Amino acid sequence: MREPVRRAAEACPVEVAIAVVGGSWKMTVVKHLLGGPLRFNALNRAVGPVTPRVLTRQLRDLEADGVVHREVYPEVPPRVEYSLTPLGESLAGLVESLNTWGEAYADRLAAASSS
Amino acid sequence: MREPVRRAAEACPVEVAIAVVGGSWKMTVVKHLLGGPLRFNALNRAVGPVTPRVLTRQLRDLEADGVVHREVYPEVPPRVEYSLTPLGESLAGLVESLNTWGEAYADRLAAASSS
DNA sequence: CAGAATCCAACGTGATACTG
DNA sequence: CAGTATCACGTTGGATTCTG
Numbered sequence: 001m002r003e004p005v006r007r008a009a010e011a012c013p014v015e016v017a018i019a020v021v022g023g024s025w026k027m028t029v030v031k032h033l034l035g036g037p038l039r040f041n042a043l044n045r046a047v048g049p050v051t052p053r054v055l056t057r058q059l060r061d062l063e064a065d066g067v068v069h070r071e072v073y074p075e076v077p078p079r080v081e082y083s084l085t086p087l088g089e090s091l092a093g094l095v096e097s098l099n100t101w102g103e104a105y106a107d108r109l110a111a112a113s114s115s
Numbered sequence: 116m117r118e119p120v121r122r123a124a125e126a127c128p129v130e131v132a133i134a135v136v137g138g139s140w141k142m143t144v145v146k147h148l149l150g151g152p153l154r155f156n157a158l159n160r161a162v163g164p165v166t167p168r169v170l171t172r173q174l175r176d177l178e179a180d181g182v183v184h185r186e187v188y189p190e191v192p193p194r195v196e197y198s199l200t201p202l203g204e205s206l207a208g209l210v211e212s213l214n215t216w217g218e219a220y221a222d223r224l225a226a227a228s229s230s
Numbered sequence: 231c232a233g234a235a236t237c238c239a240a241c242g243t244g245a246t247a248c249t250g
Numbered sequence: 251c252a253g254t255a256t257c258a259c260g261t262t263g264g265a266t267t268c269t270g
Contacts, residue, residue, distance in 0.1 A: 187252095193253085
């Protein structure tokens with residue numbers, strides 16, 4: 001388990017959740033993995049303008065927190081597939097909520113800037 | 116509107132939501148304000164081990180993002196009340212989801228460390 | 231293909247002390 | 251009471267280049 005998560009546990013359940021899913025791209029990664037396993041580069045392209053370096057870090061965090069599973073196939077060329085663990089799948093509702101709220105917020109932004 | 120939020124809007128609605136609520140203590144602040152307005156020190160005590168310096172920053176962010184309203188009463192001693200805007204109240208469901216998921220996760224942690 | 235290595239700038243977070 | 255000022259520091263996110 002990662003340290004930030006453990007520290008958050010001292011304070012509030014809400015902080016625990018934020019510690020796990022609060023990093024940038026993390027929930028977007030989960031969102032795209034809800035459709036099924038993806039390989040590293042496919043995920044990279046799906047998530048958005050994220051560099052491999054950063055994506056790797058986030059994936060390692062998610063793996064350490066038990067949200068994501070990393071499966072390495074010893075082939076040439078190398079293949080690595082990322083998928084959600086059951087715990088990761090339990091985030092589906094949260095992703096949906098974030099997506100909906102984020103959309104509404106973006107609409108509000110657009111409306112504000114056009115006025 | 117804050118820059119991080121605007122940048123997130125280019126990528127994914129999920130990132131927008133995370134940009135607004137992803138900071139530490141932010142959602143915990145919202146959680147406690149759901150019960151009604153609170154003064155600065157009351158909020159400080161309710162949220163947890165957060166320094167005034169940090170809490171102030173988070174509150175300013177939330178204010179800039181339209182989630183929180185800051186009302187200053189020109190009295191002596193000074194009184195400042197923080198409350199949720201309608202947009203802030205629309206986060207109620209999200210807070211609930213985070214709280215529930217965080218609790219379940221904390222339980223999982225406890226179970227893992229006792230085994 | 232899936233990253234690792236290296237480097238860096240910017241932030242986020244925090245402790246401590248002070249003030250209108 | 252509700253902050254602000256100052257300082258410090260670790261982490262994050264990112265660009266770039268390289269490799270088994």
